[in-house]
Amino acid sequence: MAKKTKAPAIVAELGRPETASETAARKAENSRLYKSRKTVNNLVFSLLVSFGLMLVIYFMMPQSTGDFDQRSVNVAEIAEQSGAGLNVDLAVPAVDEGWMAKSATLKHEDGFYVWRIHFTTADQAYASVTQLFTEDGEPVLEVPGVETYLNAEVLEALEPTGQESLAGTDWTLYDYPNRATDKSNIRFALSGAVGNDAVIVSGTDNAGTIRVLATQVMDSLAVSSDQATGGSAETTAKEAA
Template sequence: MSPRKKEPKIVAELGRPETPEETAARKAENSRLYKSRKTINNLVYSMLVTLALVLVIYFLVPRPDGDPQWNIDYVAQSEVAAQTLNRDLLVPAMPEDWRANAAELRNANNGKVTSWYIGFITPNDQFIAFNEAFEADATWVSQTLNEYPPTGEMTIDGQVWTVYDNREMSDPGNVEYAMVTTSGDATIVLFGTADPVEFEQLATSITADLRSAQ
């Protein structure tokens, strides 16, 4: 008697044995799912390795204390700028708790106006931009102050300053408050977000030099 052939298994979902085509399709789908899961696992593993490397670099690379871009030596930079322009520049003598995040020469109006710029960070962590521009006109002042109109005047040690108080505006940007004066061919513009008292402190620091230049 010949051995009895093994009956094909009945697939519960089908209620009958699989056809050869269905068997091949099932195996192909299982293979695809396996490869897909393997790809995702490899991707997750790669991301974890990358994250680990980033953390190692972050903790091993030394970083300077404090905020270095807030410690520009603007006095030293003023000497370089003065040599470049071949003229004396105003250099505010501020306390040590006044820091600078920039000190440089800037050009505007297609190079027609050159200005000596210092970006001050005040003791209250507010910002005041100091600009000493040469042969600047009213257009340059207006553009620098976002075309805001003046709101008054004040006199500090005999030097008259035009005041721009924009603090009541909904969004004055970095020009919440500003002060402008002139001395010879120089126009001095102070603007920023600091309290008016700090503006007056900065203006006072250069008043003697302004009056001697007139």
């Protein structure tokens, strides 16, 4: 008895059996799609392997923490170099043992200069000194834009909380002891005028420490002024106690 030949399967989309050319085309397309998917998968796998190797190499290498913890710049030297040619005394406070000056810079803004010193205190808190002045010695607070700069760039848009006299100067206080130190550089600040200059002393350490720093700032400016006139300055640090 002769073996019956199986009838070609009917393709639903066509409503009839595939022709030989259609079968060949379908198989070729399936082969192309398979190779394409395989290529993408291989590419993703290769990227993951490469990324993993980069992470391994990164964590195997010694990680430098920089020199910030040990850095302490010479403020007096920077002040002498930066202030050369300017008819102004730059504040160089003689800070207490354990303090580290992280940076001291003199920048020229629109119509005025800004001298800033950033410290790490003995209690590992932050403190800064900012001195604003004009090149010709005119009152800096009369320069357009200075008040805006002070409020936005130095005093973090804080509102004054009081007034006091310290080291022969009248200061405006900014007392915010509950501010988070990871979101602010000011818990306590003093803002005052020294001649025609503006001076702001601020930080995250306690108010007493910032007051002592303010007195040291005033002492340094008094010493500079007396040296220029041949006199001597009297230290007023006891007023901060």
